[in-house]
Amino acid sequence: MIQDFARRVGTRERLKYLYLLTVADINATNPGLWNGWRASLLQQLFSQTHQLLKRGVDNLPEMNEQIANTKQRAMALLIEQGLKEEDISYLWDQFNDEYFLRHQSDEISWQTEGILQHDSEEPLILIPEIADGYEHQGSSVFVYTHDQSNLFAATVAAFHQLGLAIQDARIITSRSNYSLDTYTVLEEDGSAIGPNAERILDIKTHLQNTLSAPDTFPDLIRRRTPRQLRYFNREPAVLISNQIEPRQTVLDITATDRPGLLALIGKTFARLDLQVHGAKIATFGEKVEDSFIIADHNGEAIQEAASCNEICSALIHVLREASSHDAITP
Structure with a gap:
């Protein structure tokens, strides 16, 4: 979806114009419709499309590369919090690839920390x-x-x-x-x-x-x-x-x-x-x-x-x- 959208937009400059126009249009048409949740969705679309246009529309990152990068960033955040790499890796071995594809590294960090510190069956x-x-x-x-x-x-x-x-x-x-x-x-x-x-x-x-x-x-x-x-x-x-x-x-x-x-x-x-x-x-x-x-x-x-x-x-x-x-x- 991001790739198809990036092809339609064409350049990073046009993407910036489109982003600003969309924010202005929504606020001008119905200010009550605009909130932080919708803003964050639009920001995510902008960010991922901008990264792909910078990388090259046809150069989609391999799934394994994307997962490895997400894990690396999350691991660095967790080690900073004093958690052991072997404990983190043991837990992550139980998760499938979908988890690392559908979550950002900061999400994975606080969720992993919470699980490792949880010592109850509740x-x-x-x-x-x-x-x-x-x-x-x-x-x-x-x-x-x-x-x-x-x-x-x-x-x-x-x-x-x-x-x-x-x-x-x-x-x-x-x-x-x-x-x-x-x-x-x-x-x-x-x-x-x-x-x-x-x-x-x-x-x-x-x-x-x-x-x-x-x-x-x-x-x-x-x-x-x-x-x-x-x-x-x-x-x-x-x-x-x-x-x-x-x-x-x-x-x-x-x-x-x-x-x-x-x-x-x-x-x-x-x-x-x-x-x-x-x-x-x-x-x-x-x-x-x-x-x-x-x-x-x-x-x-x-x-x-x-x-x-x-x-x-x-x-x-x-x-x-x-x-x-x-x-x-x-």
Whole structure:
């Protein structure tokens, strides 16, 4: 995607002009739409495209080179904190390549440090405090625990009950069957959790209590949909595909955003007895594009056509029903 975009832009100078024009356009059209979270996404697009244009559009870094560079930077940060290289390497051997491709070196650093210092069988919940001035960029919540049934459904339901809106999620399962889940969340008013020790403790306690018994996660709370979202009523789309290598089932969902939408999807997964082994969650204004790696209750890919049709039908029904409750039609 970055490569295709870089080819269209052409030069680093044009990229800078386009970046500035886009920021100005969004703020001039709808100042309320611009916040730190969207700014950080646009900054990431600019930075990666700028690096590729400098390197050469056709000179994509090899995956192994990218992973090695990320590990090297993260290792240097961890050694500065006094951690031992052999302990770090032993832990990283349990993580697959996807983890190092989908996380920045500073993220890997504080997550690795937290895991190595965690000496309990209880779920590990990490919420780094955000400094003043970055209160709208979203807060990271990292969950590290044994992978188990309904873990995803219980986590997103807990966030919903806490009044936190999920902006982004990276769900990864390690080779040792641990869940490495990183969520970016905002409060209901669009702000980050911030350096609020009391609020952070409340979130950690609630998540730990919920994840200690994920099969009994709380009922969903119905929240008022913001008026600007009620004008959008996108027809939901659900697509299931099976990959051959590795053998796994990918579920893609596109829908109109609503408060608690992800919690509703998670609850539907639980009702259908589906396991979530990976996810990429993205929210763009009124639109959500979510991709899940799912399995049946035995951890196997879902290949029967009847089962695939049942999953798609159930999700479309739930999404349509949620959208019809509060949509405003002309």
